[in-house]
Amino acid sequence: xxxxxxxxxxxxxxxxxxxxxxxxxxxxxxxxxxxxxxxxxxxxxxxxxxxxxxxxxxxxxxxxxxxxxxxxxxxxxxxxxxxxxxxxxxxxxxxxxxxxxxxxxxxxxxxxxxxxxxxxxxxxxxxxxxxxxxxxxxxxxxxxxxxxxxxxxxxxxxxxxxxxxxxxxxxxxxxxxxxxxxxxxxxxxxxxxxxxxxxxxxxxxxxxxxxxxxxxxxxxxxxxxxxxxxxxxxxxxxxxxxxxxxxxxxxxxxxxxxxxxxxxxxxxxxxxxxxxxxxxxxxxxxxxxxxxxxxxxxxxxxxxxxxxxxxxxxxxxxxxxxxxxxxxxx
Amino acid sequence: xxxxxxxxxxxxxxxxxxxxxxxxxxxxxxxxxxxxxxxxxxxxxxxxxxxxxxxxxxxxxxxxxxxxxxxxxxxxxxxxxxxxxxxxxxxxxxxxxxxxxxxxxxxxxxxxxxxxxxxxxxxxxxxxxxxxxxxxxxxxxxxxxxxxxxxxxxxxxxxxxxxxxxxxxxxxxxxxxxxxxxxxxxxxxxxxxxxxxxxxxxxxxxxxxxxxxxxxxxxxxxxxxxxxxxxxxxxxxxxxxxxxxxxxxxxxxxxxxxxxxxxxxxxxxxxxxxxxxxxxxxxxxxxxxxxxxxxxxxxxxxxxxxxxxxxxxxxxxxxxxxxxxxxxxxxxxxxxxxxxxxxxxxxxxxxxxx
Numbered sequence: 092x093x094x095x096x097x098x099x100x101x102x103x104x105x106x107x108x109x110x111x112x113x114x115x116x117x118x119x120x121x122x123x124x125x126x127x128x129x130x131x132x133x134x135x136x137x138x139x140x141x142x143x144x145x146x147x148x149x150x151x152x153x154x155x156x157x158x159x160x161x162x163x164x165x166x167x168x169x170x171x172x173x174x175x176x177x178x179x180x181x182x183x184x185x186x187x188x189x190x191x192x193x194x195x196x197x198x199x200x201x202x203x204x205x206x207x208x209x210x211x212x213x214x215x216x217x218x219x220x221x222x223x224x225x226x227x228x229x230x231x232x233x234x235x236x237x238x239x240x241x242x243x244x245x246x247x248x249x250x251x252x253x254x255x256x257x258x259x260x261x262x263x264x265x266x267x268x269x270x271x272x273x274x275x276x277x278x279x280x281x282x283x284x285x286x287x288x289x290x291x292x293x294x295x296x297x298x299x300x301x302x303x304x305x306x307x308x309x310x311x312x313x314x315x316x317x318x319x320x321x322x323x324x325x326x327x328x329x330x331x332x333x334x335x336x337x338x339x340x341x342x343x344x345x346x347x348x349x350x351x352x353x354x355x356x357x358x359x360x361x362x363x364x365x366x367x368x369x370x371x372x373x374x375x376x377x378x379x380x381x382x383x384x385x386x387x388x389x390x391x392x393x394x395x396x397x398x399x400x401x402x403x404x405x406x407x408x409x410x411x412x413x414x415x416x417x418x419x420x421x
Numbered sequence: 422x423x424x425x426x427x428x429x430x431x432x433x434x435x436x437x438x439x440x441x442x443x444x445x446x447x448x449x450x451x452x453x454x455x456x457x458x459x460x461x462x463x464x465x466x467x468x469x470x471x472x473x474x475x476x477x478x479x480x481x482x483x484x485x486x487x488x489x490x491x492x493x494x495x496x497x498x499x500x501x502x503x504x505x506x507x508x509x510x511x512x513x514x515x516x517x518x519x520x521x522x523x524x525x526x527x528x529x530x531x532x533x534x535x536x537x538x539x540x541x542x543x544x545x546x547x548x549x550x551x552x553x554x555x556x557x558x559x560x561x562x563x564x565x566x567x568x569x570x571x572x573x574x575x576x577x578x579x580x581x582x583x584x585x586x587x588x589x590x591x592x593x594x595x596x597x598x599x600x601x602x603x604x605x606x607x608x609x610x611x612x613x614x615x616x617x618x619x620x621x622x623x624x625x626x627x628x629x630x631x632x633x634x635x636x637x638x639x640x641x642x643x644x645x646x647x648x649x650x651x652x653x654x655x656x657x658x659x660x661x662x663x664x665x666x667x668x669x670x671x672x673x674x675x676x677x678x679x680x681x682x683x684x685x686x687x688x689x690x691x692x693x694x695x696x697x698x699x700x701x702x703x704x705x706x707x708x709x710x711x712x713x714x715x716x717x718x719x720x721x722x723x724x725x726x727x728x729x730x731x732x733x734x735x736x737x738x739x740x741x742x743x744x745x746x747x748x749x750x751x752x753x754x755x756x757x758x759x760x761x762x763x764x765x766x767x768x769x770x771x772x773x774x775x
Contacts, residue, residue, distance in 0.1 A: 154669075157673060159669060159672055159673060180675075181675060184673070184674065184675030185675070188673055188674070189669075189670070189673045191666045191669070191670060192666075193666055196665050196666045196667065197665075197666035197667050197669075197670055198667055199665075199667040199684075199685055199688075199689070200689070201688040201689055202684070202688075207667075210670075210671060210674055210676070210684075211674035211675070214671070214674045214675050214676045214680060215674075215675060258670075261670065261674075262673075264674075265674070
């Protein structure tokens, strides 16, 4: 799906930063650098997978792109238009939506399914009559595989997978181009995950959607993504095509992540060596100097503590942020 | 294929493993009729016998206090012994329950039917039953309207504090803390006596004069002092609801603050609001009775349950029932509303029951 021509990207994120102030006492606060200088582009019709361990800022990237959080610095350019003023954001809201992780807390328990799905329509007043609204909602429910009899029911009457379908139907209501999927399947069990993932695939084919797919399950991400970005402690460390990043990971952190993916064949699994990481992810309040990964990196040396490595394109479409890329991978 | 005689293999019919047809799937789907949160709550409330009986008692008392004064032949302020053009008839004063005055007995002997004084009359010859009914009406009205004032102020300030957060939240909550730290009853008594002096002349000649400056003062007191706990409660609710993902989803859809408050926050804390309002009413009634008992309540000749009890104290040795009757009515109302409020809470918000 991803073509390599140099058309303008649908979403262009430039040097995005999101700092949250954390109070450490009376009138004192220090910034928590949840997202620190992240840049990437997503082409129209493509799926960009975003992986990383808990607390590395994946979700914050998704929410900041949608301007649910006001970015501290940097900009988001959507379809050639920078998102800055209130009008930009209002326009952007009809183009982009979000699917949430928790299918339980993301649906209002006091609203019927049709009201939940119809909420974006109500907010943007995207219908002229009550019948049109009804028709549109039933269409959306049909699209995600929900029975039309479910329209007047409440969210608590459904299973996790069905609830997630309701959430997806809601995100499709405004006929968006770009959807941020924030771990949409991690709260579901495996068989339901497969159904929902396949539905994302089908919807993309039918409606020409563009996804930013946030997850921590590498197999899921590999299945659905065209390109994959890896984040560590608020920074992007590697970005490449899905196959490329699995076959030739360049960053030591990505290598370790890929080696941890279970392989359903004991012979191959035994032959593969796991690369365990030492220690825990450092607190983003007290991030290490230079490269954020150096405290756990088996290849760290003096210069890693001095400066943050730049995010360079080492081969076509393969970006990595490491001082020692060449030495490690030779 | 020959089976090993020792194996546990079972012969299975492949026909048992055909995929189900659409009709068969339909048959397996069991759906109970859709039920809303409100209907579930009502069902639970109905099952709670104590709360249900309390509700009936409260409804009966309320209806009686509204309807009875309209159809009763005596009025709460009329001194029956004081007939125009005739000398005062003292035989109307201090009648025992179901007793008749001299002139009434004469009329009954003449064949006329006379409506009985069920609870007798008071020291000025006024029918005591209708005074108790009227007092109940005043007490209920004060309780109800005071709670609404508390609700409106508490809800507005609480939701502003919870939703705006930051500095606004801090200022409002510090005001709440200050009001909390003042001694309640002292403030009530001081305010009541000050407001009576200042409000009295302003109200002269207006409709509000019949209600009396004291009732107005009472409402002002409630508005000033009693909104704190309501504001705290609602702020807490809003704070926790704001973090729910469906609020974020509404923001993603481009909804403004007004929309989020209206469709997500208020409907989700409405049960807490109703419950605490129901529990606020007996509190208000109790405060009103207590102020009236101290002589800071309604203006004479308007009765309230508290002032009736207070007046009855003078003749408590001879006419003890005049103290007991309003006391019983107050107890019934306060107990009934409290039990009903508890039942409401259990039915609609099991989490609050701590």
